[in-house]
Amino acid sequence: MNTTPTNLHAQRIDQVLLRAPVVPVLSIARLEDAVPLARALVDGGLPVLEVTLRTEAAIGAIRAIREQVPDASVGAGTVLTARDLSAVEAAGASFAISPGATDALYAAASDARIPLLPGIATASELMHGLELGYQRFKFFPAESSGGIGALKSFAGPFAQAKFCPTGGIDAARAPAYLSLSNVITVGGSWMVPADALAAGDWQRIANLARAAAALRIA
């Protein structure tokens, strides 16, 4: 089976990842929060969003953001299976992100209209993805899989690979990641504190997004 991503998929992933230095990783429990949350993040300068499939509301949230926040690039996270991939595609996600990758997911991704950013944590997983023709990966869970040191080590043997590290990264740690030549953008949830989301404090979230959008390199 052919599992190689098309050039178009690879280009689309680069376009998305290059739009902002930080990708908010969202867990949306209340569907009605989706649009104001996305607007706050986009207004703060973070237009690329990863809506994780960790909640019942996730698919509806992707659809609502896609329809009502045209400036957002809304992607789906926690895409684990071929079924997840077709569900997020049907909901209007413009890309999919997975925390890891399986042969079944890679096979489904080659038939999908939207591109996949597969997750890797080890050199062997990275080699598997490279063998299939992928060059962009989520590095997850970043902090507990070796963080900055691991990414620096990957840059030697795997010069063509570039990453969106995610997992355990906050505003203080992000600049050091962004200074690495093989990091395009970082993912994280720090700009959406649970209490701000629960209270619908969109202003606070927009301010945190603005600070994240201003991050470049250490």
Ligand SMILES: O=C(O)C(=O)C[C@H](O)[C@H](O)COP(=O)(O)O
């Ligand atoms: O659900 C997924 O697919 C994930 O990849 C998990 C998220 O990437 C992390 O939960 C990031 O969140 P923080 O560590 O809070 O920044």
